[in-house]
Amino acid sequence: MVTPVTDSALPAWRTLRASVRGAAHERAGLPNQDAVRIVRLDAGRALLVSLADGHGSAKSFRSRSGARLAVVVAQKVCGHLFKLDRPSQIKRWAEEQLPLELVRHWLEGVNRSLQRQPFTSAELETLDTAARQQVESYPSLAYGSTLLAVVVAPGFILYLQLGDGDFLTVSAEGEITRPIPQDARLIANETTSLCSPKAWNEVRVRFQTLAGAPPALILAATDGYANAYRDEAGFQQVARDYWELLRDEGEEAVRPHLKDWLNEASQQGSGDDITLGLLWRPVAQF
Amino acid sequence: MAKRPGGELATRPLHFIWIADCSGSMSIDGKIQALNNAIREALPHMRTVADENPNAEVLVRALKFSSGAQWHVSQPTPVADFKWTDLPADGVTDLGRALGMLAEQLRIPPMSDRALPPVLVLISDGCPTDDFNGGLRMLMAEPWGKKAVRIAIAIGEDADTEVLQTFIGHPELKPLQANNPEALVRHIKWVSTAVLKSASAPASQASGVVAGLNVPIPAPPVTAAGPQSADDVW
Numbered sequence: 228m229v230t231p232v233t234d235s236a237l238p239a240w241r242t243l244r245a246s247v248r249g250a251a252h253e254r255a256g257l258p259n260q261d262a263v264r265i266v267r268l269d270a271g272r273a274l275l276v277s278l279a280d281g282h283g284s285a286k287s288f289r290s291r292s293g294a295r296l297a298v299v300v301a302q303k304v305c306g307h308l309f310k311l312d313r314p315s316q317i318k319r320w321a322e323e324q325l326p327l328e329l330v331r332h333w334l335e336g337v338n339r340s341l342q343r344q345p346f347t348s349a350e351l352e353t354l355d356t357a358a359r360q361q362v363e364s365y366p367s368l369a370y371g372s373t374l375l376a377v378v379v380a381p382g383f384i385l386y387l388q389l390g391d392g393d394f395l396t397v398s399a400e401g402e403i404t405r406p407i408p409q410d411a412r413l414i415a416n417e418t419t420s421l422c423s424p425k426a427w428n429e430v431r432v433r434f435q436t437l438a439g440a441p442p443a444l445i446l447a448a449t450d451g452y453a454n455a456y457r458d459e460a461g462f463q464q465v466a467r468d469y470w471e472l473l474r475d476e477g478e479e480a481v482r483p484h485l486k487d488w489l490n491e492a493s494q495q496g497s498g499d500d501i502t503l504g505l506l507w508r509p510v511a512q513f
Numbered sequence: 514m515a516k517r518p519g520g521e522l523a524t525r526p527l528h529f530i531w532i533a534d535c536s537g538s539m540s541i542d543g544k545i546q547a548l549n550n551a552i553r554e555a556l557p558h559m560r561t562v563a564d565e566n567p568n569a570e571v572l573v574r575a576l577k578f579s580s581g582a583q584w585h586v587s588q589p590t591p592v593a594d595f596k597w598t599d600l601p602a603d604g605v606t607d608l609g610r611a612l613g614m615l616a617e618q619l620r621i622p623p624m625s626d627r628a629l630p631p632v633l634v635l636i637s638d639g640c641p642t643d644d645f646n647g648g649l650r651m652l653m654a655e656p657w658g659k660k661a662v663r664i665a666i667a668i669g670e671d672a673d674t675e676v677l678q679t680f681i682g683h684p685e686l687k688p689l690q691a692n693n694p695e696a697l698v699r700h701i702k703w704v705s706t707a708v709l710k711s712a713s714a715p716a717s718q719a720s721g722v723v724a725g726l727n728v729p730i731p732a733p734p735v736t737a738a739g740p741q742s743a744d745d746v747w
Contacts, residue, residue, distance in 0.1 A: 251568050251714070284716040285729060355732070357685065357725070371719040391717070412720075415630040415660035417727050420719035450717075454525060454627050461520020468518030480515060488517045496522040498568025 240274055240379055241478065243505040245485040249451060251498030257283065260291045261449050261502035262372075264298035269309035273380035276504040277301035280392060280449040282371040282420065283500075286358050288350050292340060293333075293370030297421055300332040301376045305385075314382055318434045321385050326430035329374070329389070333421045337367045371422040375447050379506060384441060386433040389426060390418040391450040395466040396442035403463045406433045418450075444470040444507040452489070452503060455496025474510050481505075524570045527629040527713050528589055529559075531575040532611055534637035534668070539602035542746055544638055544668050547694040549599045554698060555705035556595060562709050563592045569629055569713035574618075578611035580604030608641040608676070612648030619657040630728050631661040632712050634704050635680055638668035638747070645676055653682075662712050662728050666691055666700050669747030683726055689733055692745035699734055707731045 248259035260281030268275050279297035281290025304325060311317045346369065351359050362369050373390025386394055386406045391413045394406050410431070413419070419429035446466045456462040472480045489501045531552065539545040563571040572589035576582060577600055585600060618624070619631065652658035665677035665688040677688035691697035712728050720727075 251566065254566075255714075280717070282717040282719055284718050287717075287719065358729070361722075361725075365722060368719060368722050371717075371722070373717075409626075411626070411656070414626050414628075414656055415727055416717050417660065417720040418717050419721070422719050423721045455522055456519055457521045457523035458625075461522075465519035468516075472515070472518070484515055484517075491517055492519070492522060493568075495524070496568070497525060498566070 240506050240508055242274065242276060243478070243482055243485060244276070244503065245489055246502040247486055247489040247493060247500065249498050249500040250490075250494040252283070252500060258291055259500045260294055261451075261500045262291075262294040262298045263502050263504055264302060265504065266302050268302075268306050268378065269380065273309065273378055274506065275302060275305050275376060275378050276445075276447055276506060277374065277376035278392065278447050278449055278502050278504055279375070280373045280390070280451075280500065280502070282373075282418070284371075285354060286362055286368050287371040287422075288353070289340070289369040290371050293337065293372035293421065296336045296340070296370065297333060297372045297374045300329060300336060301374060304328045304332055305376065305378050308378065308380075308385070314436055317383065318436070321387075321434050322432050325387065325432065326389075326427035329387075329430065330421060330426045334367060337370045340370070341366055365422075367422040371420045373418055373449070374421060375449075377445055377447055377504075377506065379441070379445070382437055384435045384437065384445075386435075387430060389430045390420050393446075393448050393450065393453045393462070395446040395463060397444040397446075397466050397470040399440060399443045401467060401470070403466055406435070407431050441508070444473065444505065447504040449500065449502045451493060451497045451499030451501040454499060455492035455501070469505060470507065473505075473507050524568050525627055525629050526589070526625060527569045527571050527709075528624070528631040529571055529573045529592070529709060530615065530631065530633050531573075531585075532615065532633060532635045533575060533577050533585070533600055534606060534608070534639065535577045535579040535600050535602050535604070536606040536639055536642075537579070537603050538639050538671070539668070543694070544747060545600055545602040547697050548636060548668070548701075549597065550694070551698045551701040553597045555701045556592070556597065558702055559592050559595075559705040559709060562706050562713070566710070566713045571709065571713065576611055576615060578607050581607055582611035582614050584614070605642040606637070606639045607643040608635075608637065609644040609646070609648030612645070612652045612680075616648075616651040616655050616658055619652070619655045619661070621656065624657050628657070630712050631657055632664065632704070632708055633661045634664045634666070635677065636666045636668065637677065638672050640671075640673040641676060645679075649680060660727055662708060662726070662730065664704050664708060665689070666697070666704075668697065685725065686730060692742065692747050694746070695744070703733050707733075
C-alpha cells in the first residue's frame with residue numbers, strides 16, 4: 228500500500244492509495260469498477276500513479292476490465308518517457324505521442340481480450356436491441372474507462388487525464404491548485420473515454436519542468452470523490468487536510484483510516500466507487 | 514477515528530420539474546383535474562423511488578404556462594416535503610416563455626455541475642401560441658438543458674406532438690399519448706418512477722461514441738387503451 232521512492236536526485240516521495248466500492252454499487256450488486264496502480268519507473272528514479280474509472284453503464288459491461296487494462300497500459304506507455312534524453316524531447320513526446328500510444332495500446336488490449344473472450348449471450352441479453360447493436364458495432368464501448376496518471380521524476384512532473392476525475396496539488400505553503408482544470412463538458416455522468424472516437428484528442432497533458440520546489444502533496448481521485456462533497460471548496464479541503472495530517476502526524480494518521488473515510492464519502496455523498504492516490508514528500512524534504 | 518478530511522458531504526441533487534399546460538382548453542372535459550389528480554397520486558411512488566437511492570436528493574418544482582408562464586412551485590423542494598396544489602386552467606399556450614424561464618433556472622449557477630441529469634416533464638394538450646423555438650433555443654443553450662432527460666405527455670388528439678417531439682430531441686423517445694384519465698395516470702406514474710430511477714443511477718456514459726440518450730430510459734408501459742379506443746374522452 229505504501230511505496231517509498233528515493234534517489235539522490237529525487238525527493239523522497241511517498242504514496243498511499245485506496246479504492247472502495249460505491250454505496251450505490253453495493254445496493255445494485257455491482258463490483259468496484261475502478262482500478263489503481265502505483266509503480267516505479269526508470270529504475271526506481273520515477274514514480275507513476277495511475278487511476279481508472281470504468282463507466283459501469285449497462286453498455287460498458289466489461290468496464291472493470293477496461294479500467295484495469297488502462298492502468299497497465301499507462302505503466303507500459305509512460306515507461307517510454309525515460310528512453311528520451313532531454314526534457315524538451317520528453318515534453319514533446321508526452322504532449323504529442325503519448326496520447327496516441329495510450330489509446331492504441333488500450334484498444335489493442337481490448338481486441339486481445341475480445342479474441343480470448345468474445346461477448347457472451349449472457350452479457351448481451353441484458354441490453355435492449357439498440358444498445359446491443361451499438362456494442363456489437365463498437366465493441367470497445369463495453370470496456371469504456373477513464374484514465375488519470377501522474378509521473379513524478381527528478382526533473383519533471385507529468386499529469387495526464389482522459390475523462391472525469393480530479394488532480395489537486397498542495398504547495399508547502401498550503402496553496403491548492405488544479406494542475407489540469409475541470410472540463411466543463413463533463414456533466415450529467417457523461418465523460419470522455421478511452422473508447423471515444425479519436426480518444427487521443429481528448430487526453431489532457433500537463434508537463435511541469437521542476438525548476439523550483441515540487442508540490443508537497445499530489446492528490447488524484449476518480450470523480451466519485453469530488454462528487455461526494457457539497458462544493459469545490461469542500462473537496463479542495465480534502466487535499467489540504469491530508470497534507471496537514473501527513474505533515475504533522477505522519478502516515479499512521481491517514482493510512483489505517485483511508486478506506487473508512489472513502490466509504491463514508493461514498494455512503495453519505497456520491498454513492499459512486501472512489502479511488503484515491505496520494506503522493507507526498509515528508510516534511511524533512513523542505 | 515480521526516476526523517474525515519474535507520468539507521461537508523452531500524448527496525447529488527436531482528432536479529425533477531413538471532412543466533404543465535394550464536391553457537383554457539385544459540379545462541375542457543376535466544383534463545386539468547385529471548392532471549392534478551395524476552400528479553398527486555404519483556407523489557407517494559416518487560418518494561418510494563427516492564428512498565431507494567439515498568445518494569440522490571430528489572428536488573421537485575413545477576412550472577405552469579398559459580398566458581405567460583409562472584413557477585407554480587418555485588423552490589426546489591425535497592420530494593418528501595413536496596405537496597401538490599391544484600392548477601387552474603385559463604388563457605393561451607405560452608410554452609416558449611416557460612422554456613425560457615426554465616433555461617434561467619438550469620444555468621450554472623444556480624445549478625451545480627455535480628448534479629444528476631435533471632428530469633423535465635412537459636404535459637400539454639395544444640399548440641404553442643408564442644415563440645416555442647426561441648424558448649427551446651434558450652433551454653438548449655444551457656448545458657443542463659441539453660443534458661436533461663426531457664419527457665413529454667400529449668393530452669388528447671389536439672396536442673401538437675411534433676412540438677413535443679422537438680422538445681424531447683431524441684427520435685427514439687416519443688411523446689406519450691394520454692387520451693383518457695387512466696392513461697394520464699399511467700404515464701405520470703411511469704415518469705415519476707421508472708424515469709426518475711434511471712436518472713438517479715450514477716453510471717457514467719462514454720460521450721461521443723454513439724448517438725442517443727445520455728440517460729438510458731426504460732420502455733414506457735404498453736398502453737392498454739391505445740389511440741382511438743372506446744375509453745378515449747380527449
